[in-house]
Amino acid sequence: MPVTLEDPFQLASFSSTTHHHQHHKAVSCSPEKEARSAEDGEDNLLVVAVQGEGVQLFNTADQKCILSYSSPPGYSFTGSAQTLHKATHRNVYAVVAKGTDIPTKEEGKIIWMWKDESSADKDTDMSEDTVVTPSTARKNVQKFDRKIHQLFVSSLLPSHVILTNTDGSLSLVTEDLKRVVNTKDHPTPPKSKKDKNSKPQIVNTTWATTFNTTGSWIPVSALARNTLIILTVTESSADKITVTFSYVNEEHRGFSTFGHIDIEGAGALGFAFDIKSGQFSFMTAGQLKVYQFAVSQGDHIVSATESLTLPLPGYVLSSAASPSKKGAKASSETDSKIQRTDSIALGDNYLAVAGNHKTGDKSELTLTVWDIKYGTLQAKHIIPGNFAQDTTCSLTVLPDSVLVLTISALSGTSIKSDIYLCPFYSEPMSLLGAMGKMMDTAPFIGLQGPALSQDAYTATTTALLAPSNIGGTVKVSALAATHLKKQVDLAMSIEQETLKKLSSESSTPTVAAFEKVFFANIERLSQEAIDDMMARYGVDQEKARNVANTVVDNKPEAMEVDSVPVKTTEEESSKKKSKKKAAKAAKAAAVKEAEKAKEPVDGSSSESSSDEDDDGDEEEVIMLSSDEEHDDEGDKDVEDEEYKQREEQERASLEAHMEKMKGWLKTEEEAIKNQKLHRREQRVARKAAPRPELSHHFLTTVVGRCFRRLPNGQPDMTFWPEMVVRYLIFNQLVGNSNPGAGQSGIALELMEREQWSLIELALQKLHDIPELDMITMLKQVIGLNKNKHHHSTSSSETSTSPSKSTASSLPSSTSTSTATSTSSTSVPDIPHFLHLIMAAPRNEVFMQQAVKRLNVEELSIVLEILKDWICSWSELGGIGHSKSGSVKLPNYSLMVEFTTVLMDVHFPSLIMSPHLHPLLKAIQGSIQRETEVSNQLEQTLRGPLGLFDRKHKDMIRRKKAARLNGGVPTASSFMAEKKKKREGDTVASDYVVEIIHL
16 A cells, blocks of 8 residues: 555543634644654654643653643634744744734734753653643743744754744744744735735735755755755745745844745635655645646746645635624624634655545544645544534644644634544555555546546556546646647557557468568667667767677777867876976076167177176166167167068968858867767667567567467467567567456466476566466476486496486486577476576565475475585585686575575475485585575684674664764763773774675
8 A cells, every 4th residue: 555544542632712813713732843863852742732721742652641731711823933043042932813812903913932952851751650740841932023923943043933924024033032033024025006906915824834855845956955945835925825935044043035926716715735855735626736836047036836636625714704693794803713623744745635525414523645747635533522623633743653633613602622643654655556546536527437447557547637528737838738649549540550460360371471461560660679779869860870780999089170189188287387388488588688688789888788787786877878879769760660560570470360160160069079979879779679668569469370279279380480479478479368368378378388488487577477387387397207217227328327317317407597498398407407496586475485385306406406506516616716618507595595495395205305414415515515605604704703892882882872962962971981081992984884684
C-alpha cells in the first residue's frame, strides 16, 4: 500500500464556552519548534491552545500532558500557540483575541509570553509523571499597533519572532517582544490614472505558513539555503486571492519579497502547501484545486500552473456565521466564514482532507488521503460518532509522521473538542498504484456508470484521472494535439494491418512467410526509431554510418582552421612572452640609435657629457643659446610629422589585423560547429541501435501464434518460427509470463518443444522465470543426460576400465560452458545448465521450496558437480584467485550459496544417505581451508581496528553524556578533555568501522 493510515486514538478532550469569533475552533494544535540540533530534539511534542483554559504541552509518545500555562476563563486565543525550546529555557507565545478586560480596539493586538526556565532540563523527568503541576513561569504581556493574524517562531531565527498581521503586513520582533525590528507592508500593485481617485483595496490575511528553503522547491540559484520563507494568502477582491512569498533578509534586518501570484479562488478554504514539491492546494465550491509553483532559472520569477481540479462533492466547506444579536448583521471582517473542512500536505504528493462528508442522506466525519499527482483516493477512515453539520475540523502533522485531527462540535453554549492522533506511512506514488485505486476513487468523487466496468489496464480508465466535466490539467495547443492524434492513428492502423497478416494462416501459412512479415515490420519500426534518434541529435544517418566505420583516435589533436593548427594555451602564452621580449629589445635599440644621432662631432664634449652621465648624484643644468632653441623647434616639428605617420601606419595595420581577426573568428565558429556536429555523429555511432517499440497486444498475438497447439493439446511443431522467438527473447521484448505462451510460461513451452538452445538464452535474458520451472528443467536435463549415457554405454561395452558411478560418468564439470552441439535440440551438459540456473535471478525462499523436488539421486549428481567446482577453485588458489580464460568456473559465492540451500533443505536426506558423506567431507575440507584463511585475516586486522573501535565507543559515550547535559559540558568532562590534550592523547575523529564477515 502506498499510504497506510492506522486507527486514530484519542489524545485529549476539552469542553469550553463558545467563541464565535474563532470560527467555533475551541482548540488549536501545533508542533513544538526546537532551537537545538535535530539529534537533541524530540519530534513528539504537541502544543495545544485551549480557549478559556490556557496552553498545554503534550508528549504524544506516552499521551501525557507535561506542562500547562493557565489563562483566565474569559480569554481566547487567535490561532495556535507557538513554543520555541532552547537549551536553557522554553518560550511560549499566544496571541490574545478577546478578553473580559481587553478593549475592543486592542483585540488581537496583545501577545502573552511565558519564559519557562525550569522546564528545559526536566522534559525527560516530566514525561514519566502522571500528574503535572502548572508551570510557575511568569507571564509577560506586550501590545502592538496592528491586529495579528498568526505568530511564528523558527529555529532559523531563535532570537526573533515573526508576526503576520491581518492587513497583510509582516513584523519582525525580538525574542522578548520588547522591540519591533522591522515592519513590511503588503505589496500593492501600482495604480493607473483612472484608479487614482478610487478607494484603496482592503486586504485581509486568510492563511499563512513558514518553511525553510533547504530541501524545498526553491532552487539554490534563487535563494540560499537555510533561509526562512513566509507564505501569506490574502484576499483583496471577491474572486481572487494573492499568494506572497517573503523571506527574512538578515543583512537588512527585515523582509524582502521573493514573489507574489494572483489566483482565482472565490471562497477558498482549507489551504495546504507542500514544501518539497511546491504544490499549493485549497478547496472551493465543492472542488479541490492544486497549483504547481515554479521558479524560472534566469530572472527567478515565481509562476503558478493549475495541475489538478478534483471534484469533492458532499463536503461541507463553510457556512455563514450567525449574527451575535437578534436582528443584527454578521460582521464581515472576522465572522464571514466558519471552516468545516481542513486539509494538510503530507509530502510525496499526498494530501489529507478531514471534514463532514455527506453521501445521500448519511453524513459521516471522514479522514481521507488523496494523491494529488494523479487525483486518486489512497486511504479513507471514518471517525466513529454522531457529528452535526456545524462540526469543525483542523489538521496538523508532527515530524514523526503522526497526523493530529482536532474535532470541535457545538453543543448548546459550549464546544466539545477532541484531539485524535493518527500515525501514517506513505511511499511515492506510481501510475500503476494510482490506477489500482480508481475503482475506489470514482464513487467518492461522484462518477458512476460504464467507466467503472472497464478494464483496469486500458487507456480509457484515464478518464478517472481527468474527468470529462473538469478542465484539462495539461494545456497543449490544438495544432500539436491534432498532429499527435494523427500520428497515433497512423501507427495503430499500420499495426492492425500487420497483425491481421501475422494472425491469419491464409496470409502467412508458412514459417518463411511469417518471418518475412514480422521482420519487415521490425525493420520499419527500427528505422523509425533510428530516424527519431537522428532527428533528436540533429545528425545525418549516412554520415553517422561513415563515422562508425572509421577508426576514431582518442588522442587529442589540434583543430585545424585553413591548414593552420590551433595552438594550446601554453603555446600561446610562451609566444606572447617572446613577442614582448622582442618588442622591448627593439625599443632599447631604437633609443640607443637616437642617442648616437644626437652626439656632437667634437670628442671633448662627448667625453665631458659621458663623465657627467656617469655621475648620477649631481644635478645637471644646461643653458641653450637662441640658435639651439630654433634647432630644437625644428626637431619638434619633424618629430610630430613622424609621430603622425607612425600613428596612421599603426591604425592601418590595426584595421588590417581586425579584418583578419573577424575572418578567423568566423572560420573558428564554423570549425567549432563542424566539430560539435562530428562529436554528435561519433556519439550516435557509438550508441546501440534503438529497439523497436512493440505494443503489448502485438507481442501477445505474435507469441500466441508461435506457441500454438494442436487440437489434441500437443505442440504444433509443423509451424515453429524459431528466428522470431529467438529475436524476442534476445532483445528482451517479452517476459516468461507473456499471456500468449499460456499459463505454463515461455520456458516450459520451450522445454516441451526441446528447444534447449533457446532455453539457455531465456535463462540469460528473461528475469522472471519461476524457481520451480528452473528446477523442473534441471531435472529434465539430468534425466536426458542419464538416458544418453545409458544408450552410449550399451552400444559400446568395454572391459578395459572398471565400472564407475553414474555421477562420475557424466560430463566433466570443468568442461567449457558452450553447448556441445550447434543444434537447438541438443541436450546441454548438466554443469553448464546448472551454472545458468545458479546465475539467473532468483528468490532464496522460493528456491528452497523448489529444491525440495530433487530426489536423492539427482541431489548426488548436483553435489558431485558442486564438489568438483569447489575443489577446482581450491587448486587454483581459492577465493583470491583471478579466474583465467582457459577454465571457466562459476563464482565462488554462487557455489557456496547454492550448496547451502541444498544442505538446508535436504539435511535429513544427506544424513540418511551414507554414499553422500564423502562428497560432504570433500566440500567441508575445501570450504574449511577458506574459512581458516578468513579467520587469520580477521585476527590480523583485529589489532589495528581494536584501537579505532575503542576510540569510537569513547566518542559515542562522550556525545551521549553531552546530550544528557543539554549540550553544556560539565566541569569534570571539561577537565578530562583538557588533561587528554595536555598529555598528547588525540581524540579520534568521526569515522565508520565496517565489520566484514568472511
